[in-house]
Amino acid sequence: MREFKKLTPYKEALRLMLESLAEIGEVEEVPLDGALGRVLAEDIVSPIDSPPFDRAAVDGYALRAEDTFQAREYNPVEIKVIDEIVAGEKSGAKVEPGTAVKLTTGAKIPEGANAVLMQEMAERERDIIRVLRPVAPGQNVAFAGEDVKKGEVVLRKGQILRPQDLALLKSIGLKTVRVKRKPLVGIIVTGDELIEEFDEGALKAGKILDSNSVMLKGLVRQYFGEPRFYGVIPDDEERIGEAIRKAREECDLVLITGGSAFGDKDFAHRFVSLLFHGTTIKPGRPIGYGEKTFVMSGYPAAVFTQFHLYVKHALAKLVGARDYEVKVRARLTERVPSQLGRYEFIKVRYENGEARPIRKKGSGIISSLVESNGYIGIPEDSEGYLEGELVEVVLY
Amino acid sequence: MREFKKLTPYKEALRLMLESLAEIGEVEEVPLDGALGRVLAEDIVSPIDSPPFDRAAVDGYALRAEDTFQAREYNPVEIKVIDEIVAGEKSGAKVEPGTAVKLTTGAKIPEGANAVLMQEMAERERDIIRVLRPVAPGQNVAFAGEDVKKGEVVLRKGQILRPQDLALLKSIGLKTVRVKRKPLVGIIVTGDELIEEFDEGALKAGKILDSNSVMLKGLVRQYFGEPRFYGVIPDDEERIGEAIRKAREECDLVLITGGSAFGDKDFAHRFVSLLFHGTTIKPGRPIGYGEKTFVMSGYPAAVFTQFHLYVKHALAKLVGARDYEVKVRARLTERVPSQLGRYEFIKVRYENGEARPIRKKGSGIISSLVESNGYIGIPEDSEGYLEGELVEVVLY
Structure with a gap:
């Protein structure tokens, strides 16, 4: 059993990870009607004036x-x-x-x-x-061209297509649009303690219902991806290795939960050559990444944090998406202390210009994710924020 | 040709419309994995402590x-x-x-x-x-029950299900969840001037590409609905009447674009007994509503406004959705004048706590919708806001 020798600072790990990933080259040509939420693969230049006449x-x-x-x-x-x-x-x-x-x-x-x-x-x-x-x-x-001029770039590569964007594309004569292929994201959930179906006896005997798979599938769908689930796998080195090999062969990105720490049964990281393992984020510190594979925590709240701080950005990079985060300014309703040396992910409830920190502790806590609708990130060199201070909230 | 005798104030019309609609009764039981973005049909009470043990x-x-x-x-x-x-x-x-x-x-x-x-x-x-x-x-x-206690309401009816909500439901033993049936929304686009395919000659001769249908389909999908398109129909009283009858028979809500004003060729409102016709909103004033049918403008920017100010709320009422709008506080980067007696819908670009009004005028202008990511609504009794004033932006 080892501990992390050194925690890689949050942004440094983020940079290493993003540098190792390349944007997906393949594009799909889809009808406008099926392009909602997809990511534009190229700049769109208008072939006409719109309106075409006064x-x-x-x-x-x-x-x-x-x-x-x-x-x-x-x-x-x-x-x-x-x-x-x-x-x-x-x-x-x-x-x-x-x-x-x-x-x-x-x-x-x-x-x-x-x-x-x-x-x-x-x-x-x-x-x-x-x-x-x-x-x-x-x-x-x-007047002719008052809305859009012929030759004008009307939408830029990386735009996440909204209803009004589709209307604009239609108004300049397009029927289809070229968008990025959805990255295929393999999800592997590991842990002897996990069960997939409700069983009171098993729960009393120490088992836990897996909730990471359904959460990660949803998050992947929210952020441009197509999830592929490889099942809940017990802590068996061979079976975990097999799943990882298969997922990495088939997918653009692989997420493994459980086994990210250095416990005796934490096998996952043995199959991946990691660029970093252990970063300053809190919760979610034991995250590892290498060869398009994230080795993540077993606890849902830690997984959620790791997704928003790392995986979301990886997916955005794969499809070249811009403006995929909604960031708002908010006044803190109370003081938020933060540990020096850690990049703290503080869940908040944003409402009416105010951010109320959600206090529940523990990386196993899902209810705090449900109560919150965004987070603030407190850098390593900050001891936190005062009540009333203006902070940036990323909504989710 | 008549003009509107009286414009119904925005909120008064909204109230009349919402009062006339009843929440959809039918629920669907769907696997958690297919429930992302769906609207919860009932309160969820946890059958277990989570974690189930210390x-x-x-x-x-x-x-x-x-x-x-x-x-x-x-x-x-x-x-x-x-x-x-x-x-x-x-x-x-x-x-x-x-x-x-x-x-x-x-x-x-x-x-x-x-x-x-x-x-x-x-x-x-x-x-x-x-x-x-x-x-x-x-x-x-x-500790046992530290996340969720047995008997506790963990999610409330009307919640729009996010990945973390699905994780919570899974963690307390659910495999499926009861959500509201998606409202079926009929879309009818009318207008002799509209063409569906790019044709330079036709455009030069005064035709316009229909962009309302693709926009409305997208908006309906964004707000809990399932669109059904009844086509682009010329200004022919009989054919419009037929489409309206069919759509109203089959759908929970019907949206008709074009023909909302009192022009000689505006037939749509003749088939619907309207609760109101003409409200104080700007743009989009000629909107009419009655018998689960919206008679909307022909111009995309007016249609977009009418959707956000009325139709969105109708859809939320049909499914009983809560928290379906993201509202943020922002400082205006410049003065926004507003006409007394009109409820002005001002498109803005929200960024870093600031809202920049998008100035392009004209209800035909789609590019202003594309540039913006939210709006502010200026009530009838206000002459507008000053530069630097704090306003509420609804993001879209």
């Missing part, structure tokens, strides 16, 4: 603004309506002085017109409208 | 704390190791004065012991350990 922003009359400059309620200007179109149509008429084309919202502005008079601002009698107030040039016109 | 929080020696009180580095206490167990096993031995049981993290504390000495704090020679410092009662012990 169009009416309201229902009304396309006319020459100059014709209305003298219009007053006591001195209306009369203008002749020479055509009527609806959105989707194009008028063959040219708007000459003293004339107008009636149109609906979205319709193309006819040649000669430079403004739209709102329908309810005009009094109409047969083919004549009476204009009571001046209209400014450009008024109620949405 | 257990070791570290690898070490379970002993009586009292036996170590006199231990000093210059005067070690010797204790005899009478058994060894690993997590998942139960020791048959009873810890009497002067004895200890070696165990690994997670193992059940044997009878008689009340603390665990960390392995690396003991010097061992055959079956004797030398203790150099006192151990406090309870030290390194995770």
